[in-house]
Amino acid sequence: MLRFVTAGESHGQALVAWISGLPAGVPVDLDFVQRELHRRQLGYGRGGRQRIEKDAADFLAGVRHGHTIGAPIAVRIENRDWANWEKALPVEDTEGAEDAQRPLTAPRPGHADLAGALKFNFHDARYVLERASARETAARVAAGSLAKLLLREFGVRVLSHTVGVGHARLEREATWDEIVAICDNLESPLRCVDSDAEAKMKAEVDRALRTGDSVGGVFEVVAHGVPPGLGSHAQWDEKLDARLARAVMSIQAVKAVELGAGVANAASYGSEVQDEIRYDAGAKRFARSSNRAGGLEGGITNGQDVVLRGYLKPISTLRRPLLTADLKTKEAVKAAYERSDVCVVPAGGVAGEAMVALGLGGAFVEKFGGDSMKETRRNFEGYARQLEQF
Numbered sequence: 001m002l003r004f005v006t007a008g009e010s011h012g013q014a015l016v017a018w019i020s021g022l023p024a025g026v027p028v029d030l031d032f033v034q035r036e037l038h039r040r041q042l043g044y045g046r047g048g049r050q051r052i053e054k055d056a057a058d059f060l061a062g063v064r065h066g067h068t069i070g071a072p073i074a075v076r077i078e079n080r081d082w083a084n085w086e087k088a089l090p091v092e093d094t095e096g097a098e099d100a101q102r103p104l105t106a107p108r109p110g111h112a113d114l115a116g117a118l119k120f121n122f123h124d125a126r127y128v129l130e131r132a133s134a135r136e137t138a139a140r141v142a143a144g145s146l147a148k149l150l151l152r153e154f155g156v157r158v159l160s161h162t163v164g165v166g167h168a169r170l171e172r173e174a175t176w177d178e179i180v181a182i183c184d185n186l187e188s189p190l191r192c193v194d195s196d197a198e199a200k201m202k203a204e205v206d207r208a209l210r211t212g213d214s215v216g217g218v219f220e221v222v223a224h225g226v227p228p229g230l231g232s233h234a235q236w237d238e239k240l241d242a243r244l245a246r247a248v249m250s251i252q253a254v255k256a257v258e259l260g261a262g263v264a265n266a267a268s269y270g271s272e273v274q275d276e277i278r279y280d281a282g283a284k285r286f287a288r289s290s291n292r293a294g295g296l297e298g299g300i301t302n303g304q305d306v307v308l309r310g311y312l313k314p315i316s317t318l319r320r321p322l323l324t325a326d327l328k329t330k331e332a333v334k335a336a337y338e339r340s341d342v343c344v345v346p347a348g349g350v351a352g353e354a355m356v357a358l359g360l361g362g363a364f365v366e367k368f369g370g371d372s373m374k375e376t377r378r379n380f381e382g383y384a385r386q387l388e389q390f
């Protein structure tokens with residue numbers, strides 16, 4: 001079983017990810033992990049924090065001589081901003097620490113501030129927002145990069161691109177080659193494969209920047225080279241569509257998840273929706289000419305690309321804040337503002353890739369098992385032969 005959890009506050013010393021269940025012998029390309037962390041920090045409309053943080057993965061356990069060793073892996077990502085927060089959020093209860101705490105008592109509508117303050121009985125939402133913050137996705141991306149490195153060994157790649165920002169949309173399908181190219185281009189402002197659509201998306205961000213607002217959007221994660229047969233129809237909690245949807249929904253500010261053309265499909269006739277099946281004798285595999293199902297049928301991968309979309313709400317910290325009620329005085333006040341992003345769609349996509357890679361990686365380890373890569377590979381190759389001879 002592939003498991004992972006994270007720890008860390010947005011302005012604490014560091015974020016930590018703990019990952020367990022990868023076979024021994026997965027090559028850990030540190031430059032790749034580094035590049036993934038860097039990709040999460042990019043995107044037009046990010047706030048000042050990205051200028052401070054230069055995320056770097058520090059492996060504390062589970063990786064030796066460039067390979068996993070079958071032991072739990074611990075990764076640490078330092079928060080450079082900690083230097084500015086040490087007095088506000090010390091571990092020890094030092095003299096004067098409470099005065100320096102930078103309390104947040106005007107909860108932002110849409111953030112975790114009020115719900116968390118009520119739940120944990122805080123009259124200051126600082127501790128809540130510190131953990132709710134999507135800075136945590138840096139730890140997920142570190143964990144996800146390890147799942148990607150496992151999948152890469154078997155020809156599976158997981159990437160993402162932006163299909164919507166505010167009202168602007170990518171109005172056509174993107175090819176896999178286009179997605180690869182746009183992900184290789186670290187200069188791309190919003191990681192959209194179409195420059196006209198991207199110009200409109202940028203205009204949406206500019207409008208939000210100008211007016212002190214924020215803007216949401218849609219990212220699409222595509223997993224390419226996925227073998228058929230991951231996940232299962234047999235039990236509700238084994239269905240990989242449900243597991244991946246949960247994984248993507250867990251990303252901060254994602255409020256809807258779509259598999260393939262799921263939303264449009266619901267308003268179409270069956271004959272317009274299902275992907276017809278043929279047999280490609282040359283490639284010795286079943287094939288389709290469309291992929292409206294998004295690569296999953298019955299909760300099982302069907303050999304097509306796995307395609308999920310994450311719908312992000314506009315983030316809740318606004319330079320022109322909405323009204324709220326103060327946690328202490330209960331009086332009407334303007335919601336708190338602190339340095340914030342305005343648009344996070346490309347970064348959300350990178351977090352989406354990590355979550356999909358972890359979900360697929362988990363299903364992969366369940367199917368092909370293996371304490372060592374040798375064993376996993378043997379099982380995988382045996383299954384590939386079985387498919388060829390089907």
Ligand SMILES: Cc1cc2nc3c(=O)[nH]c(=O)nc-3n(C[C@H](O)[C@H](O)[C@H](O)COP(=O)(O)O)c2cc1C
Binds near residue numbers: 110137316339341347
């Ligand atoms: C990559 C990324 C960056 C984010 N940055 C911010 C931010 O700077 N300010 C903010 O208010 N929310 C930001 N969010 C969203 C909040 O973390 C999120 O809305 C909050 O934790 C409440 O959770 P919920 O929206 O999932 O209910 C970001 C989300 C993502 C995916």
